[in-house]
Amino acid sequence: MTVPEAEWLQQIAAGGESRREAVSALYRHYAARFRGYFQRRGASPADAEELCQDSFVRLVRALDRGTRVEQPRAWIWSVAQSQWLDWRRGAGPDTEDIADWEAAQSQDDPADRSLHLDDCVRRQFAAYSAAYPVGAQALLWASVEQFTAPEIGELLGRTPGATRQFLSEARKRVRGYLAVCQEWLDDSS
Amino acid sequence: MADDIDNWLDQLAGRAATGLEHPLDQALVSALHAESAPMGDDLGLRRLHRRLEAEGLLNAKDKVRRSPRWLAVAASLMVAVSLGWWMLPEQALHEFGDTPNAASRAGEAADSRPMSAEDRAPEPVIAAPAPPPPAEAVQRSSREPVTAPAIPSPSREAQAAADAAVQDFAEQQAMRERRAVAKSNAAAQSAFAATPPVALLPQEAGNNLADLSERLNALEGVRAVAWPPSRGDGLQVSWADAAARARLIAALPPGTEPLPAADSGQVLLRRPGSGAVQ
Numbered sequence: 001m002t003v004p005e006a007e008w009l010q011q012i013a014a015g016g017e018s019r020r021e022a023v024s025a026l027y028r029h030y031a032a033r034f035r036g037y038f039q040r041r042g043a044s045p046a047d048a049e050e051l052c053q054d055s056f057v058r059l060v061r062a063l064d065r066g067t068r069v070e071q072p073r074a075w076i077w078s079v080a081q082s083q084w085l086d087w088r089r090g091a092g093p094d095t096e097d098i099a100d101w102e103a104a105q106s107q108d109d110p111a112d113r114s115l116h117l118d119d120c121v122r123r124q125f126a127a128y129s130a131a132y133p134v135g136a137q138a139l140l141w142a143s144v145e146q147f148t149a150p151e152i153g154e155l156l157g158r159t160p161g162a163t164r165q166f167l168s169e170a171r172k173r174v175r176g177y178l179a180v181c182q183e184w185l186d187d188s189s
Numbered sequence: 190m191a192d193d194i195d196n197w198l199d200q201l202a203g204r205a206a207t208g209l210e211h212p213l214d215q216a217l218v219s220a221l222h223a224e225s226a227p228m229g230d231d232l233g234l235r236r237l238h239r240r241l242e243a244e245g246l247l248n249a250k251d252k253v254r255r256s257p258r259w260l261a262v263a264a265s266l267m268v269a270v271s272l273g274w275w276m277l278p279e280q281a282l283h284e285f286g287d288t289p290n291a292a293s294r295a296g297e298a299a300d301s302r303p304m305s306a307e308d309r310a311p312e313p314v315i316a317a318p319a320p321p322p323p324a325e326a327v328q329r330s331s332r333e334p335v336t337a338p339a340i341p342s343p344s345r346e347a348q349a350a351a352d353a354a355v356q357d358f359a360e361q362q363a364m365r366e367r368r369a370v371a372k373s374n375a376a377a378q379s380a381f382a383a384t385p386p387v388a389l390l391p392q393e394a395g396n397n398l399a400d401l402s403e404r405l406n407a408l409e410g411v412r413a414v415a416w417p418p419s420r421g422d423g424l425q426v427s428w429a430d431a432a433a434r435a436r437l438i439a440a441l442p443p444g445t446e447p448l449p450a451a452d453s454g455q456v457l458l459r460r461p462g463s464g465a466v467q
Contacts, residue, residue, distance in 0.1 A: 015248060015249050016248055017248065019247065019248060019249070020238065020247055020248070023237065023238070023241065023247075024234055024238075027230070027233070027234050027237055028227045028228075028229075028230070028234070029227050031227075031228065031230050031233060031234075032224075032225060032226065032227060032228045032230070033225045036224060036225065049233065052233070053233070053236065053237055053240065056237050056241075057237070057240060057241060057244065057246070060241055060246050061244075061246060064246055064249050117212075117216055118216055118219060118220065118223075121213065121216040121217055121219070121220045122220045122223065122224075125217065125220045125221070125224075139201070139217075139221060140221050140224070140225060142198045142201045142202060143201040143202060143217075143218050143221040143222065144221055144222055144225040146202035146203070146204065147202075148195075148198065149194065149195060149198060161191070164191050164194045164195070167194050167197075167198065168193075168194045171194070171197060174217065175213065178213045178216070178217060179213075181213060181216065182213065185212050185213070
């Protein structure tokens, strides 16, 4: 299966006028995800914007040097992750430690009947992301990027087994956050 | 558990044959995709374009980078030339350094300055005015493999280059010898041509050439010197014009063989039986 990312990366590596077009397509596709990723890792919106720009420059520079890319999407995210790690070394420690997970309390008011189910889920996931940004990013990678557990493990620096354990915990916790939205389902039924 | 979570991941990604069963999971997937949906961020994109352009990355790689290949070829040639150049003079020096003749010939080639390693170093192989090796050294070098004691195991190419250089030295030696013979012949011919005609003095003229030389030198336009200088058994006499010739003839002992008829010239005055003129 050819993914558009592979073609974009080839065009960027080739240079010329097609590079501009490929960079634009890649940016439109990934900029919001990168910003969300950096913000979930603890960066402010302004820092996330800078990190997003730096990531694309880093990506183009790597392709310009002739870097060979085997798995386009995983490589794109590894570039963003490297940018984040470099930035964190200068900006301070990460805000989350997986070992220090704590039970998060829902900030939503289930009694607010004006909320739609999708709104409830979106707000609850935002709350979960604030408390467990790494878990939220892993779920995004799994759903949006369609990464498998081993691929996510590479980005997280974990073994496939540890990654599955981590994802299982993440599923359990996010379902806990989403439980408050069950009432909308009960009401609709 | 692994199968369970992998199946759940497949459902989240849409790879599973069956979709997500729980409505909350379906809503979660919708929320995840909504959060990652591409956004029209033209401002950020223009900013990225400007930055890439400022760093020369926006349209880079249009120019094919040929320099590394050329650099590699040039570097290989330089290494090969340097290797050959570094090894050849070393071998030649070893061979020449064993013979005193080589040193003297090297001195001729370089203003009588003995060749040293310092002199040798900056000169390329082809242009190096290396002294010719002695004949026995050349013959030995052409028969035996060239070895460089100070350099460990030269390559086959370097060995071939060394043999070629030794052969070149032999050719230079032969050429120098031919030139030396030709130069010697020319010098002999020149000396013979310069030898003035001989006029024998009379037997009774006495044996005191010194007195005769003194008398002749006293004449205007006449000059007499002992000849040859090593033995002094003759006089080389020259005159400047006809008047000087007349004065010279008048001053010579009676019975002296006739002088050349030229208004100016020179003659060797010898006593009879003093030896042949060279």
